[in-house]
Amino acid sequence: MEPQKKSDMQNATHLSGESNASSAKMLWAMVGIGTICALLIVLTYESTSDRIASLQDDALEAAVFKVLPGTTSTKAFTLQPDGKITLAKADDGQLIYAGYDARHQFTGVAVEASGQGYAGIIRVLYGYQPEQEKIIGFYVLQSNETPGLGDKIEKDNNFLANFKALDVALDQSGQLLHAIVPVKNGTKSNAWEIDAITGATISSRSVADILHSSIAEKAPVITKNIDVFMQ
Amino acid sequence: MLQKDNIAKGKDSTGRIADTDAFIKGLWRENPVFVQVLGMCPVLAVSNSAENALAMGLATMFVLAMSNMLVSSLRNFIPKQARIASYILIIATFVTITDYAIQAISVDLHKSLGAFISLIVVNCLILSRAEAFASKNSVLPSLLDALGMGGGFVLGLFCLGAVREILGNGTFFGLALFPEGFQPWIVMILPAGGFFTLALWLLIFNRWKVK
Numbered sequence: 001m002e003p004q005k006k007s008d009m010q011n012a013t014h015l016s017g018e019s020n021a022s023s024a025k026m027l028w029a030m031v032g033i034g035t036i037c038a039l040l041i042v043l044t045y046e047s048t049s050d051r052i053a054s055l056q057d058d059a060l061e062a063a064v065f066k067v068l069p070g071t072t073s074t075k076a077f078t079l080q081p082d083g084k085i086t087l088a089k090a091d092d093g094q095l096i097y098a099g100y101d102a103r104h105q106f107t108g109v110a111v112e113a114s115g116q117g118y119a120g121i122i123r124v125l126y127g128y129q130p131e132q133e134k135i136i137g138f139y140v141l142q143s144n145e146t147p148g149l150g151d152k153i154e155k156d157n158n159f160l161a162n163f164k165a166l167d168v169a170l171d172q173s174g175q176l177l178h179a180i181v182p183v184k185n186g187t188k189s190n191a192w193e194i195d196a197i198t199g200a201t202i203s204s205r206s207v208a209d210i211l212h213s214s215i216a217e218k219a220p221v222i223t224k225n226i227d228v229f230m231q
Numbered sequence: 232m233l234q235k236d237n238i239a240k241g242k243d244s245t246g247r248i249a250d251t252d253a254f255i256k257g258l259w260r261e262n263p264v265f266v267q268v269l270g271m272c273p274v275l276a277v278s279n280s281a282e283n284a285l286a287m288g289l290a291t292m293f294v295l296a297m298s299n300m301l302v303s304s305l306r307n308f309i310p311k312q313a314r315i316a317s318y319i320l321i322i323a324t325f326v327t328i329t330d331y332a333i334q335a336i337s338v339d340l341h342k343s344l345g346a347f348i349s350l351i352v353v354n355c356l357i358l359s360r361a362e363a364f365a366s367k368n369s370v371l372p373s374l375l376d377a378l379g380m381g382g383g384f385v386l387g388l389f390c391l392g393a394v395r396e397i398l399g400n401g402t403f404f405g406l407a408l409f410p411e412g413f414q415p416w417i418v419m420i421l422p423a424g425g426f427f428t429l430a431l432w433l434l435i436f437n438r439w440k441v442k
Binding site: 025026029030032033034036037040041044045048051052055056058059140142143149151154199 | 301305308309310312313316317320321323324325327328331332334335337338339342343421
């Protein structure tokens, strides 16, 4: 045990010397470490941001094909503030994607939406078919929902089956006929209801709310401008 | 407090042990999951599939190795009174870096680990290695200690993740293992299953050690 004692003693003297450290020394140490850390973070951010952005774009593009079944090509459009829809230019922000099948027939539009989930923001992409007035596909782009429960909104087949033909018909004035609402698992009886996940009530409700508020805003504009996509 | 006592009387505070021992002890004799029972939050929460467990273990191992190295190289510069704040700052930096790195590697992987990456900051395993080992030893032994402890953590997470995924989901790394009729034990991928599996592994591990 000799070496142990010796090093403990060294430690003790080391410590008592340190305990007299002035505030200035502590300040310098914290500022120094803070600077090193900030530098490391900035370096990593700078070197990864391009790749992260391009990966996220790829993921979004791949998702467009997932939410619009049968699509083989897409075109990006922009929702203008004056309620018109135009072909997207390079630096437009709010994009929607129109899909076309092999014979250049319009298959629907993919719209991105987001909102508060159980833990953080949920970002989703959904496919909307304006002629049938239905949501025909759904994909979670980003979420922090509880693993094993809330994250079933991403991969649970029974839950995703809700979005193969979710009724979002509009009435004459452009309002949704029926709100998109979650119902208790196994009790879905209407085409506009979402069969919720057992144990993930809040996540299911969030998805319904996100879709409802997005579709209520976008569907009237898209339906009104449907000719734009056919050209 | 148990783990603190362990560390206080442990052989790792002298800095005189062989380098290989610094590596091996984390894998087996002082395994962070099965012996020290440290960092239980990610162990129980992210071990619901083998893939998540492995990715989480490797991310923790990376943060542990990097923070141990930086803490060790700055050990004469960090004042005693401000050490915990300094360690947390260093650990948080590497967690942020890991978060960016995982996003740059794969969007899907980042999606499946979700919130747990940022929770590595509060993993007490990392703070305890900085405090108990890296602050008293030079860079190379600290790195080996981190790799050993990190490796032990990966091993522990993987043991839990594999069992929970096989029983709770009927798959292993996403591959179906059982015929169509198998009814997965949902409880195993829920939080309760984490406790069952952890208890089971602790039982096996301790039986083995006693023999």
